[in-house]
Amino acid sequence: MKILHTSDWHLGRSLYGRKRYDEFSAFLDWLGETIEAQGIDALLVAGDIFDTGTPGNRAQGLYYRFLCRVADSCCRHIVVIAGNHDSPSFLNAPRELLRALNVYVVGSITDEPGDEVIVLRNEQGDPQAIICAIPYLRDRDIRTVMPGETIEDKNSKLIEGLRAHYAAVCAIAESRQKELAENENIPNVPIIAMGHLFTAGGRTAAGDGVRELYVGSLAHVGREVFPASIDYLALGHLHVPQMVGGAEHFRYCGSPIPMGFGEALQKKRVVVVEWDRGVAAIEEITVPCFQPLRRIVGSLEDIVNGIGQLKEEQSTAWLEIEYTGAAGQGNLRELLEEALQNTSMEIRRIKNKRVSDRVINSLHQHETLDDLDVHQVFERCLDTFDVPPEERAAMIQSYDEIIKSLHEEDVNAE
Structure with missing residues (x-):
C-alpha cells in the first residue's frame, strides 16, 4: 500500500492582486505525474483545497479535472477532507457523484463518527488501509458554550472535544481492524488518520495566511491527543513541512506552493508512505518551484543592487520590496519599475517603512x-x-x- 499525503492547495488564492492559476495548474500536473511515477494507491488531501468557501469557476475546474485525471490512473482512491478555508457544504455537494470515481469527501462531522472511517481495498478486494478522515473541527462541533466560562474553561473544553472525537473515530477504526483480522484473515491493516488543525509547537511563516483556528484560544493540541493506534497521521493547516512532537509518523506535509513572501525560500514537499508487511517507509518528495518569489529589503542602493543581481540570474521572480532608507523617495515605484525594464520580473508589493511609520505615528x-x-x-x-x-x-x-x-x-x- 502506497499513499501520497498533500494539503493546503488554496486553489484560487491571489498574491497582492496577481492570480496564480498557472502555478496551481503546474502543481496539479506535476502531482498527477508523480502519482503515476510513484505508483501511488491512495491520495490523501488534508484540507484547504480552496482558498475561500466560494471558489471561482477556474479554481473549481482545476479541482475536478485533477480528480478525474487521478481517478483514471493507478491511484485507486482519493480521500479529501475539508480545512478551515473550505466550505463543508460546497465540498460535500458532489460527494455522492464523486464516489463513482472512488473519491471520498468528508466536509464536516456528522452524528455518526463511523461516517469518517473508510476502508480502502485493492483490485482483488483485499483491505489495504483504514482511513480516519477527520475534517476541520469547528468550535461549535466540539464544544458546548456555558454561561460564565473562563478562557481556561474554553481551552480545556476545546482540547477535550478534539481528543474525544479522534478517540471515537479511531476506536471504530480499531474495531474494523480487528474484524478484518478475524473475518478476512488480514491482520494489522494500517490505520491512517487525517486532520486539519494546529498542533502545539507548530512552525509557521510570516505572511502565510495561516489563521488561528479558535478565536481567543490557546488550543494547540499536543501529540498525546491522538490515539496510539494511528500508524500514520496526515495533517493539514500549517504550511511548513514538519513532524508533530518529534513523531516521524505524525506529519504536516505543508503547502505545495509558497502562499506568501515569508515562504519564498522554503522547500515545498509532499509525503509518500509505503507499507510493506506492516512496516512503513516514509519519503518526502520536493515539489518544484513553479513561480519564484523574492523579498528585497534595504536602502534604495541595496534594492537596486538586489534587482541587478536577479537580472544577471535572468530571474522571473515576483518581488516584495521593503524600503528602509532615511530619505523620502516619493517616486520609489517609478525608480524600481525603471530598474526592472526588459526583465520578466514583477513587483507585487512595495513597503515603504518610513511612510508607514509616519502614518501610524x-x-x-x-x-x-x-x-x-x-x-x-x-x-x-x-x-x-x-x-x-x-x-x-x-x-x-x-x-x-x-x-x-x-x-x-x-x-x-x-
Whole structure:
C-alpha cells in the first residue's frame, strides 16, 4: 500500500492582486505525474483545497479535472477532507457523484463518527488501509458554550472535544481492524488518520495566511491527543513541512506552493508512505518551484543592487520590496519599475517603512488602525504628506472609485 499525503492547495488564492492559476495548474500536473511515477494507491488531501468557501469557476475546474485525471490512473482512491478555508457544504455537494470515481469527501462531522472511517481495498478486494478522515473541527462541533466560562474553561473544553472525537473515530477504526483480522484473515491493516488543525509547537511563516483556528484560544493540541493506534497521521493547516512532537509518523506535509513572501525560500514537499508487511517507509518528495518569489529589503542602493543581481540570474521572480532608507523617495515605484525594464520580473508589493511609520505615528492617542475605516486612513495619509486642499478632491474621488470597484467585484466570475 502506497499513499501520497498533500494539503493546503488554496486553489484560487491571489498574491497582492496577481492570480496564480498557472502555478496551481503546474502543481496539479506535476502531482498527477508523480502519482503515476510513484505508483501511488491512495491520495490523501488534508484540507484547504480552496482558498475561500466560494471558489471561482477556474479554481473549481482545476479541482475536478485533477480528480478525474487521478481517478483514471493507478491511484485507486482519493480521500479529501475539508480545512478551515473550505466550505463543508460546497465540498460535500458532489460527494455522492464523486464516489463513482472512488473519491471520498468528508466536509464536516456528522452524528455518526463511523461516517469518517473508510476502508480502502485493492483490485482483488483485499483491505489495504483504514482511513480516519477527520475534517476541520469547528468550535461549535466540539464544544458546548456555558454561561460564565473562563478562557481556561474554553481551552480545556476545546482540547477535550478534539481528543474525544479522534478517540471515537479511531476506536471504530480499531474495531474494523480487528474484524478484518478475524473475518478476512488480514491482520494489522494500517490505520491512517487525517486532520486539519494546529498542533502545539507548530512552525509557521510570516505572511502565510495561516489563521488561528479558535478565536481567543490557546488550543494547540499536543501529540498525546491522538490515539496510539494511528500508524500514520496526515495533517493539514500549517504550511511548513514538519513532524508533530518529534513523531516521524505524525506529519504536516505543508503547502505545495509558497502562499506568501515569508515562504519564498522554503522547500515545498509532499509525503509518500509505503507499507510493506506492516512496516512503513516514509519519503518526502520536493515539489518544484513553479513561480519564484523574492523579498528585497534595504536602502534604495541595496534594492537596486538586489534587482541587478536577479537580472544577471535572468530571474522571473515576483518581488516584495521593503524600503528602509532615511530619505523620502516619493517616486520609489517609478525608480524600481525603471530598474526592472526588459526583465520578466514583477513587483507585487512595495513597503515603504518610513511612510508607514509616519502614518501610524500620526494616529491620535488611544487610536489604532482598527479604529479607522478605509476613508479615514486615506485622509490621514493626505494630512501626513501635507497634500494641498485643491489637490485633495480629485485624489479622494479616485480613491473612492477604487474602493467601490473592489467591493463590487464578482469574485466568482473568473
